[in-house]
Amino acid sequence: MSLNILVLYYTQSGQLKQILDNMLSPLEGKARIDFVSYKPVDDFPFPWTSDQFFDAMPECVKEISVPLQPFTIPDIPYDLVILGYQPWFLSPSVPTTSFLQSSQAAALKGKPVITVVGSRNMWLNAQERVKGALNRIGARHVGNIVLADTNHNLISLFTIIRWTFTGQKEAGRFLPEAGVQTKDINASGRFGNIIYNNALSGGYDRLQPELLEAGAVSLKPTLIVLEKRGITNFRKFATYIREKGERGNPERMSRVRLFKRLLLTGIFVLSPVSGLTAKLESLFKKKSFKRQLDYFRGVKFQQDVI
Template sequence: MKKKILVLYYTQSGQLRNILDSVVSDIKDETDIDFAEIKPEQPFSFPWKASSFFDAMPESVLMVPSPIQPLPEEVISKDYDLVILGYQPWFLSPSQPTSSFLQSEYATLLNGKPVVTVVGCRNMWLNGQERVKELLQKNNAKLVGNIVLVDTHPNLISLLTVIRWAFKGQKEPSRFLPAAGVQDEDINNASRFGKTIFNSLANNTLPRLQEALLQDRAISLKPGLVVLEKRGITNFRKFAPYIRKKGGPGDPNRKGRVDLFKSLLLTGIFILSPISTLTAKLQQQLQRKQLKKAVDYFRGVTFEEGRL
């Protein structure tokens, strides 16, 4: 009997679906695969409007759930051998539809199931994955693998291209900038993970799956990312409740605080970023052993409260 795999995901741009299609492309004949898209009752538009984008920060960081559409009955009633959960981070946190699903009644289908997470993002995913680990644990799911695909262009280049894509809808290259998002070659090569997942599932070696995925280069993580993301999420956690005090999503009363957050964020990205990068490099030298341990932890699938 074929192993049954559920691929659950949320995507705005369609990139994550392309990644997931590639991951399972070589194991479709050997497995019974269902895809189920997480759909919020009130869709998030893409491209984003700038006002909507920055207004989404507090609920993303605080993981305030919003209603999602019901999953198909045939998905809810089926007993899967493995669930692949694909998501992208928003503001260093799981996207709102992802965290909403994991806090919804439909998350009960994860109870007792092994889960492989697949992340597609620009470059920062650590806190998003920590929060997903936490919610999976609350749903009695067992995280057995994690695959992360990022934009491998230099930081400033990937920042400019993702802004162009997110707000103008242009993924394609322009005169001075390459295509946005995860590189096509990396998406196509993600097919290598499918066989590793299938072999582990078929041979009942899922507890060692992440070890095998890491041998397949499922995660590339530099210590500097740990330093920078810790700083970033600390600031977001301070600002998120500050904005929420003035109302919920779209409330005109909080617009002033959202605009302040936007100004500070853009200043930090474009003006203070070189200074932040330099101090992060200094911190790497001073905390080399500590950061190596942190990298080993974030490449794994265990969850320890308070890591970020």
């Protein structure tokens, strides 16, 4: 049996495509794999300027779509769809939101879909939003794989800032490489073998458990607490900024810059305290966090979990 696999993705830096290529490399010669990239008509820059980056937050968090460049999904009966995406501001990237809200997302209806997330370290809210969109489309979400930056939180903050605003992903004199580590990208082929075997059988009940056994999702309880706090504040600030207009409106830049200052202060000054309180909360509510860990590592969808 020959498998037809559709891979949909958006990438600025190329890292996500590298992840997908490595992950699916064991399927070369065994399946037809069609890679389809979607991009906004007015694409986002990379590297970013500071103002451009933080000005993208409100529409990202509010899940406001933008027009996409024309792209074609081949008209063939796909056995499996893989959706690769990146979280921005604890939410799906604007291009991914735009695709999921487009008419072409109907190609996912009735199809088994595996999500592949390339992230720094927080991806829960973004994944819940994507799961909700897949549910509305009528897709079958059968698997999730998360590749994240495994460096210490503050170190990864410095490296992602360097990468975002200068384009330097490579390690420097004092800091390691930014983003998902090369060794983790190179090792992602193990997931491809699991995907292939499950797709070949046509049944996906064992897919996510097998992916988890192979290390597809690593999640710390403290990140659940921190992300829930973070997205609550982002939503409030997104509303506040949009009161002054749409993305690119100069009248809202003072509020965008206020958000940037408060965010950086929270990260570099308050982060150790927030991390400690989150750790304590997770210790005192072990049963609750066990249930949450099981949920977020799986593919079931419930409304308003985060």
